Amino acid sequence: DQQVKQNSPSLSVQEGRISILNCDYTNSMFDYFLWYKKYPAEGPTFLISISSIKDKNEDGRFTVFLNKSAKHLSLHIVPSQPGDSAVYFCAALHGSSNTGKLIFGQGTTLQVKP
Amino acid sequence: DAMVIQNPRYQVTQFGKPVTLSCSQTLNHNVMYWYQQKSSQAPKLLFHYYDKDFNNEADTPDNFQSRRPNTSFCFLDIRSPGLGDAAMYLCATSWDREDEQYFGPGTRLTVT
Numbered sequence: 418d419q420q421v422k423q424n425s426p427s428l429s430v431q432e433g434r435i436s437i438l439n440c441d442y443t444n445s446m447f448d449y450f451l452w453y454k455k456y457p458a459e460g461p462t463f464l465i466s467i468s469s470i471k472d473k474n475e476d477g478r479f480t481v482f483l484n485k486s487a488k489h490l491s492l493h494i495v496p497s498q499p500g501d502s503a504v505y506f507c508a509a510l511h512g513s514s515n516t517g518k519l520i521f522g523q524g525t526t527l528q529v530k531p
Numbered sequence: 532d533a534m535v536i537q538n539p540r541y542q543v544t545q546f547g548k549p550v551t552l553s554c555s556q557t558l559n560h561n562v563m564y565w566y567q568q569k570s571s572q573a574p575k576l577l578f579h580y581y582d583k584d585f586n587n588e589a590d591t592p593d594n595f596q597s598r599r600p601n602t603s604f605c606f607l608d609i610r611s612p613g614l615g616d617a618a619m620y621l622c623a624t625s626w627d628r629e630d631e632q633y634f635g636p637g638t639r640l641t642v643t
């Protein structure tokens with residue numbers, strides 16, 4: 418039972434345009450969501466997060482939107498740059514369970530073409 | 532720079548031969564985690580330490596053990612590796628359990 422799903426295994430975008438990566442979850446107890454970026458042969462790098470009490474969090478070119486009623490979140494990258502090409506993982510945390518257990522989606526490979 | 536370091540980056544072991552993977556951190560974080568990531572799959576939590584408290588995931592095989600001798604170091608021991616244990620092993624740390632986790636570069640384990 419996959420509690421966090423990234424239904425698009427890959428996405429290709431032109432440099433300068435917007436990249437939108439999507440993530441759906443099933444567990445309504447999740448209260449903290451994170452996006453990680455992973456380059457080949459490296460570990461995931463924390464990118465941005467959002468608490469369930471918010472519906473938007475912005476950090477430079479990166480914005481995460483959370484729609485709790487739809488159990489959906491998305492990461493917007495604008496403008497996209499070739500250096501953004503990587504695998505993006507969505508992850509969710511049930512903070513009040515106090516387990517620290519991140520549940521990851523399977524990742525979306527983003528390719529930004531020059 | 533504060534960071535999470537994993538050694539070695541690549542490890543080859545034989546079927547059934549015990550192997551130890553190492554993780555160290557300079558972040559002084561309380562929590563250290565070990566994840567297993569198989570090809571094209573999401574990282575899967577094996578266990579974590581909150582300070583000295585060990586927390587095992589229910590579905591982590593007994594073949595996998597961990598040690599945390601001090602705040603900075605954490606080890607993953609695989610007692611009898613099988614072919615199915617070939618994967619990327621990721622170490623992560625966080626200040627507290629509900630905080631974002633910072634990952635090391637991973638160790639890719641090959642079992643021959």
